Amino acid sequence: MIDHEPEIKVALLQNYRQSTITLKGIFYLSGRPIPEVINIRSLPGEVALSDAAGKALASGKTIRLAADRHSTFSVDVKIGIGFHWQRIVQQTFGGNILLRANPDSSFHLINEISLEDYLACVISSEMSAQAPPEFLKAQAITARSWLVAMLDRKKRKTAAPQINQTDGKEIIRWYDTNDHSFFDVCADDHCQRYQGLSLITSPEVNKAIRDTRGLYLVHNNEICDARYYKACGGRTEIFAAAWEDKSFSYLRSVSDHSANYAAISSEDDAAQWLRGKPAAYCNTADRALLGEILPSFDQETMNFFRWQVSYSREELEDILHKKSGIDFGTLQNLTVIQRGPSGRVSKLKIEGAKRTVTVGKELEIRSWLSPTHLLSSAFVISTKQSQNGAMESFTLDGGGWGHGVGLCQIGAAVMAKKGFLAEDILAHYFSGAALQKLYE
Secondary structure, X not given: OOOOOOEEEEEEEEEEOEEEEEEEOOXXXXXXXXXXXXXXXXXXXXXXXXXXXXXXXXXXXXXXXXXXXXXXXXXXXXXXXXOOOOEEEEEEEEXXXXXXXXXXOOEEEEEEEEHHHHHHHHHHHHOOOOOOHHHHHHHHHHHHHHHHHHHHHHHHOOOOOEEEEEOOOEEEEEEOOOOOOOOOEEOOOOOOOOOOHHHOOOHHHHHHHHHOOOEEEEEOOEEOOOOEEOEOOOEOEOHHHOOOOOOOHHXXXXXXXXXXXXXXXXXXXXXXXXXXXXXXXXXXXXXXHHHHHOOHXXXXXXXXXXXEEEEEHHHHHHHHHHHHOOOOOOEEEEEEEEEOOOOEEEEEEEEEOOOEEEEEOHHHHHHHOOOOOOOOOEEEEEEEEOOOOOEEEEEEEEXXXXXXXXXXXXXXXXXXXXXXXXXXXXXHHOOOOEEEEOOO
């Protein structure tokens, strides 16, 4: 395990052709201060910088702009990529800037920053800076643990970045962060949200980082792979439903409530569970509370505990074709092959007149069944048929928001609001994990 605070590299822009950054304070290029406005464009094998008047400043395969301690920079960043909240936002960051040219004549803009400074932005991007202090502490410990466990896994190359097991009849994919080259993490939901200094609107954010500095979730002398997401829907999920077929005792499925609800073990269980509204920490429609704990763009999604999506057969055929690249022909049926204990579907059979394919895991299913992504893969399917038996429409009754593994952010924030301490929240969602301080 680590014994000091690491420096990390966060990709703010990936595979861009051009961009503009605005500097506040002093940044150095090869030891010399540079102008306030920098234009970036890609060239074959290089990235080139110019000032606001177009005067060339530098070019090369990699360019590093070193920041004074309190200097910041602003840049337009696309957030929520591929999800329904996707948009472009100007964001401000501290730390150094590394520009790296790619072979395809694009570039990455990478932020070099200390882990603890990075985390202050993460916990106020993932949820609101106004969220309860004990939740902010729990989120900081979880995000810190996930990141360092991921970096260790990446260093040891113990997990595949993307799996595509396909024989034409079954396509099983899951996604992790080890596919990133030349940087540690991206700044979006694929890794964890890192949306800049302007979201740190409460002194409680920096206090949560200070109070938990160097504190990690640990199990069997290893830092926990501590996953998290928005809302479990009443019960958390196991790791294997979303990623490789592995199990971690601290990522077991638990009820998001003091009551111990039974795990989903049949389609009847799933239908009763997902068409009902059991008591759960994340089962809240209190707009004042959600306004306090959720970032502004997440407040656009209020029906997250239970939700419904309906498609005509033709609409779903079109979505499936666009998202999977497969022409299924006339859609005949959707059949759940495998579920996890939270009700999340990890294998789904799609039957069409031309092709029948089983798809997994949860994120791939969410992608295939929506123009963006379904909120989760916890759903049951009902259909409407014509008099001659042809499918006319499909309705998905679903629950939760995200993969469901580990910390339920909304549930954890509600627990904190009810008076639970950070250590109580973490003990609830990460069974058997211990807290250990690894550096001062």
